[in-house]
Amino acid sequence: MNIYLDRTGDSLLPAEAQEHLTRCSRCRNLYIRMGPMRQLTERGHLASSGIPPEILDDLKPVRPVPPGPVLALLYLIPVVIALALGVWMWGAGGWQAQAAVTRVALFGAICVAAALAGYSLSREMIPGSRRRIAVRPAAAVAVLVFVGVVAISFHRQYNIDLASISESCFLRGLEIAALTFLLGLGIARHGAWLDRAAAVRIIGLLAASSALLVLTTYCPVLNAAHVFGSHLAAVTVVIAASWLLGRVVR
Amino acid sequence: MSELSGEESISPLDDAPPVLEQLMRRYQEADRAAAESLMQALMPVLIRFFLSMPDGRLAADDLVQETLLRIHRARHTYRPGEPVLPWVYSIGRHVRVDHYRKLRRTVHHEEAVDPDILQARAISTQSEAEGSPDFDTLMNYLPESQREVLTMLKVLGMTVEEVARVTSSTTGAVKQKAHRAYDRLRSLLERPPAGPTAVGDES
Known part of the structure; x- marks a missing residue:
């Protein structure tokens, strides 16, 4: 019914x-x-004060934003830049150390998360745009896949000081996230920005995905405790910080 | 292209979307006449939109003005070929939400009242006085998200697809909210049983 x-x-x-x-x-x-x-609605009066004069005084031609899919790809440029920078500075030891199946699962999950963030940001920047993908469930699946694969397959033990390596990875993750966040803000500045909090939080998710991508690419330590305690800790801090920043700018 | 006068624009918008799209394209090219016609056409639409929302009724005119300004600032985010009204309503919705948040920040509730008690009291009083509660009153007891979706569907006559665009969600999510609202309204409308339930009654 x-x-x-x-x-x-x-x-x-x-x-x-x-x-x-x-x-x-x-x-x-x-x-x-x-x-x-x-x-x-017919109970009220259909009267208005008229057109705000600022509108007619400020008429300039504008170029419409690119289509949604193009915009989503544009928003992934900061992630690509961060990845290139990360590989250039720190190498790709993590990529080389992982088995092919693990590599596909981990990088697949991270790329899906980044793509979802780019898609969400493109939808956020174009008011009234159609949303075909339920982003939250898809993102939850990506996170579960990443955590599950790390928990199952990262069991190597190392005779090195993991604490200092974890600290280093954590800080590098924050650096990469900060870079991606700033680049993301720069690229998204031409969007609608109707809901600043949502936009900032989505850019934060993009930055978190970027940080995880770079850390997973360069870090050769295949130990679950290390990944959870430094890589995912950095991701959590970035998401929490962007959430708080969203509250501030709202 | 013929321009829309203020009087014409108040009529139902069945034929309006193609006209609005053309006006919007010309507005993006800085055509002053198109900008004026578009704004004239959108004003009654927006007033109706804000009048339909309980928290927007008192300040509808101010909200319309603010929405027109935001439309102007965000006019480059309209994609030619896309429907104009969901784009406009989406901007209007954010203006309303901002207004609502501002009100919440400034208004201090001196007395905390359990909403369920308030709801039961209001419905009970009205039921006794008039036989059954007013539908507009009942709508106020729906959660904000459900009330918004139902208002867009039932008062503004939008399609599920349009509501999904305006509320930045999927059509599935909109249907789910609407259906939950129907279930809640059924419960609210149901009077205390005076006798045995009629045979064949089902929801």
């Missing part, structure tokens, strides 16, 4: 829905009351 209620007032209900209404007082009551809801 709820599906038919979505169309209340638009057209006659199908026979099966009408039959249901004759039998069910709860649905009938609701259906009858929803009919005249469009009249609600």
Whole structure:
């Protein structure tokens, strides 16, 4: 019945829905009351102060933003720059140390997370744009895959000071995230920015994905405790910081 | 292209989208006449939009002005070929949300009242007085997100797809909210049973 209620007032209900209404007082009551809801707004006056003068005084031609998919790819440029910089400075020891299957799973999950952040940001920057992907469940799956693969396959023990390496990875993760965040802000500045908090938080997610991508690429330490205690800790700090920043700029 | 006058623009928008899209494109090219026509056409649409939301009724005119300014600042984010109204409503929605947050920051509630108690009291009082609660009153007892979706669907006559665009969500999420709202409204409308439930009653 709820599906038919979505169309209340638009057209006659199908026979099966009408039959249901004759039998069910709860649905009938609701259906009858929803009919005249469009009249609600007609109680007020349809008068306005007119066009704000600033608009007509400030008329300049503007170029429309690129299509959504192009915009989403543009927003991934900071991630690519950060990755290139990370490999150039610190190498790709992590990539080389991992088995092929692990590599596909981990980098697949990170790339999906980054792509989702880019997609979300492009949707956020174009008001009223269509959203076909449920981002949160997809992002949750990517996170679970990453955590699961690390927990299952990263069991190597090392005779080195993991604490200092973890600290180094943590700080590098924050540096990469900060760089990505600033580049992301720069690229996204031409968007709509209607909800600043949401935009800042999505850029934070993009920065967190970027940090994890760089750390997973360069760090050859295949130890779950190290990854959770430094790589994912850096990601958590970045997400928390962007969330707080979102509250501030709202 | 013929320009829209203020009077014409108040009429239903069934034929408006193509006109609005053309005006929007010309507005992006800094055509003054198109800008004026577009704003004239959007003003009644926006007033209706804000009047439909309980927290926007008192300041509808101010909110319309603010929305027009934001539309101007964000006019480059309109993609030619896309529907104009979801784009406009989306901007208007953010203006309303900002207004609501501002109100919440400034208004201090002196007495904390349990919303459920308030709701039960209001519905009970109204039911006794008039036989059943007013639908507008009932809408106020829906959660904000459900009320917003239902208002857009039922008061403004948007499609599920349009509401999804405006609220930055998927069509599935919009349907879920609407259906939860229907279920809640059914419960709110249901009177205390005076006798045995009628045979065949089902939800």
